[in-house]
Amino acid sequence: MLARARALSDAAAGIVLGDGVEEAAREAAARSGARVLLADDAALGDGSPRPRIEVLARLVATAGYDTVLLATTTSATDVAAGLSARLEAGLNWDLLDLERDGAELVGVRRALQDTVSVRVGWRGSPRLALLRPGAHQPVAAATAGAVERLEVTIESPEPSVTVLERGTEQAPGPSLAEAGIIVAGGRGVGSRQGFAALEELAEELGGIVGVSLPIVEIGWYPASRQVGQSGRIVAPAVYLACGISGAIQHRIGMERSATVVAINSDPAAAIFELADLGVVGDLHEIVPHLTRLVRARRAGAPSA
Amino acid sequence: MRIGVCVKAVPADPRERGFDPATLRLDRTGELVLNGADAHAVACACELRAAGAGADEIIAISVGPPGAEGAVRYALAMGADRAVLVSDPLLEGSDLLATGRVLARVIAEEACELVLFGQQGGDSNGALLWGAVAVRLDRPSISRATEIALDGGGVRVRRQTEQGFELVAAPLPCLVAVASGVAEPRPPTFRELKRAGDKPRRLALAAELGLDPGEVGAAGSRTTVLALGGVPRREGGRLVDGDPEEAAAEILELLVARGVV
Numbered sequence: 001m002l003a004r005a006r007a008l009s010d011a012a013a014g015i016v017l018g019d020g021v022e023e024a025a026r027e028a029a030a031r032s033g034a035r036v037l038l039a040d041d042a043a044l045g046d047g048s049p050r051p052r053i054e055v056l057a058r059l060v061a062t063a064g065y066d067t068v069l070l071a072t073t074t075s076a077t078d079v080a081a082g083l084s085a086r087l088e089a090g091l092n093w094d095l096l097d098l099e100r101d102g103a104e105l106v107g108v109r110r111a112l113q114d115t116v117s118v119r120v121g122w123r124g125s126p127r128l129a130l131l132r133p134g135a136h137q138p139v140a141a142a143t144a145g146a147v148e149r150l151e152v153t154i155e156s157p158e159p160s161v162t163v164l165e166r167g168t169e170q171a172p173g174p175s176l177a178e179a180g181i182i183v184a185g186g187r188g189v190g191s192r193q194g195f196a197a198l199e200e201l202a203e204e205l206g207g208i209v210g211v212s213l214p215i216v217e218i219g220w221y222p223a224s225r226q227v228g229q230s231g232r233i234v235a236p237a238v239y240l241a242c243g244i245s246g247a248i249q250h251r252i253g254m255e256r257s258a259t260v261v262a263i264n265s266d267p268a269a270a271i272f273e274l275a276d277l278g279v280v281g282d283l284h285e286i287v288p289h290l291t292r293l294v295r296a297r298r299a300g301a302p303s304a
Numbered sequence: 305m306r307i308g309v310c311v312k313a314v315p316a317d318p319r320e321r322g323f324d325p326a327t328l329r330l331d332r333t334g335e336l337v338l339n340g341a342d343a344h345a346v347a348c349a350c351e352l353r354a355a356g357a358g359a360d361e362i363i364a365i366s367v368g369p370p371g372a373e374g375a376v377r378y379a380l381a382m383g384a385d386r387a388v389l390v391s392d393p394l395l396e397g398s399d400l401l402a403t404g405r406v407l408a409r410v411i412a413e414e415a416c417e418l419v420l421f422g423q424q425g426g427d428s429n430g431a432l433l434w435g436a437v438a439v440r441l442d443r444p445s446i447s448r449a450t451e452i453a454l455d456g457g458g459v460r461v462r463r464q465t466e467q468g469f470e471l472v473a474a475p476l477p478c479l480v481a482v483a484s485g486v487a488e489p490r491p492p493t494f495r496e497l498k499r500a501g502d503k504p505r506r507l508a509l510a511a512e513l514g515l516d517p518g519e520v521g522a523a524g525s526r527t528t529v530l531a532l533g534g535v536p537r538r539e540g541g542r543l544v545d546g547d548p549e550e551a552a553a554e555i556l557e558l559l560v561a562r563g564v565v
Binding site for chain 2: 047049050053073074075077078079080081082083084085086088089090091092093106110111112113114115116117118119120121122123124160161162163164165166167168180181205214216217218219220222223224230237238240258259260261263267272273274275276277278279280281282285286289290292293294297298
């Protein structure tokens with residue numbers, strides 16, 4: 001993100017907000033060569049958007065920044081929306097790209113399931129943008145940028161959200177990042193029973209089941225299994241996408257896979273553009289067949 | 305206690321309708337339906353009312369063209385008690401900022417203590433509005449709720465985070481964006497749809513909410529759509545179509561060739 005911001009303006013600075021994040025700020029400054037502001041305060045520790053909005057709004061107002069870029073993550077999305085209302089500033093989100101057009105900035109996003117590319121702009125400033133991270137390769141900086149500590153004063157806004165308990169949901173077994181084979185399921189899988197068939201295939205292949213965002217939202221799988229822009233970015237040897245339409249946000253998470261196989265009943269599904277092998281058909285029939293074939297081959301193959 | 309549910313009418317077939325080349329906005333002249341994520345929010349409100357704990361009235365709140373009435377009626381058929389639809393030519397071209405102003409005004413006027421939004425993917429268009437409304441109303445807000453319960457004068461919510469989950473509490477009034485797993489919507493029966501026509505619906509213009517023409521629509525917006533274009537399609541690999549057994553055999557062959565089986 002910092003590299004992207006620096007490409008747009010030499011005066012771009014980064015800001016790191018959190019509790020105990022000085023190390024992260026130093027690393028960002030060292031890697032980007034940019035000046036990095038540090039808002040380090042216990043009130044910024046729990047990830048709730050309101051105190052972050054306060055700090056950013058004050059910074060933009062006092063330092064006169066005309067553009068604020070945030071990486072598209074779920075928590076930054078919460079912050080960006082609130083900041084837009086606080087500053088009465090235009091917010092363009094889900095941007096894949098951001099470029100200069102004279103004195104103006106132009107964002108590019110996709111609409112209607114990736115069939116349309118939309119160029120968007122801002123009226124007045126400040127301009128807020130939620131931008132896809134990772135589109136810009138970070139360029140190693142020759143000299144580290146300076147880290148400047150910001151004075152954080154948060155006028156605690158009336159009773160707010162209290163965190164009672166926090167847990168991590170790491171599914172047992174290998175994680176998505178380590179898996180050599182990912183059997184991924186999306187909305188097209190349709191049911192929990194459908195996922196049982198995917199689990200069986202993944203087990204037979206020695207892989208793991210990954211899912212698209214809607215499946216996490218329904219609550220069938222924890223967020224730790226989500227592949228995509230707002231989930232995990234993976235690059236397994238084989239990615240077997242079942243019932244996944246291939247929205248850009250999902251593709252960002254898996255496009256570096258060495259081999260992609262896609263099964264989808266919709267021949268127009270965008271996922272087929274990425275697939276080395278695409279199968280138009282009913283995954284509920286094909287997946288169990290494949291599991292049987294793999295099992296049969298394993299049983300019949302001479303042990304190495 | 306009143307629960308407000310913000311609902312949006314979306315084109316039933318957005319891909320076919322596409323954008324209006326003159327306004328560069330989504331073509332909303334065709335059939336409009338209740339947004340899927342919002343149906344979960346309405347179902348969630350109905351479950352909260354059924355559970356007692358003081359929730360006694362559900363108001364569906366929508367900002368949209370006159371054609372949005374069908375979606376509003378659907379929300380009423382699902383169980384909302386009454387509806388407010390803000391429909392005004394002045395609102396055309398509203399962005400997040402302008403729509404947020406209108407919703408905040410309605411929520412304040414209707415004195416909704418708990419306001420639910422359907423949370424769409426963090427990646428998609430509707431994931432932001434509630435965050436802007438919460439700041440405008442200066443109320444606490446909680447996103448990605450997967451379970452919600454009323455508890456005395458507040459709510460207790462289980463929410464998804466990037467790492468796992470959180471259990472949080474907030475006092476009323478507050479806003480909660482619910483993930484689709486929070487409640488399963490049941491399609492209303494024909495009878496319920498018919499009866500929904502008799503439930504109270506308030507149609508409001510921006511001026512009736514005390515909003516200035518400069519605060520809404522394109523005039524009140526700070527983002528613009530400059531141009532639309534196509535998306536270059538990438539050439540995919542081999543596409544097979546046919547017998548499931550043959551398809552499975554083809555996949556196996558590829559897996560063997562890649563050395564993973």
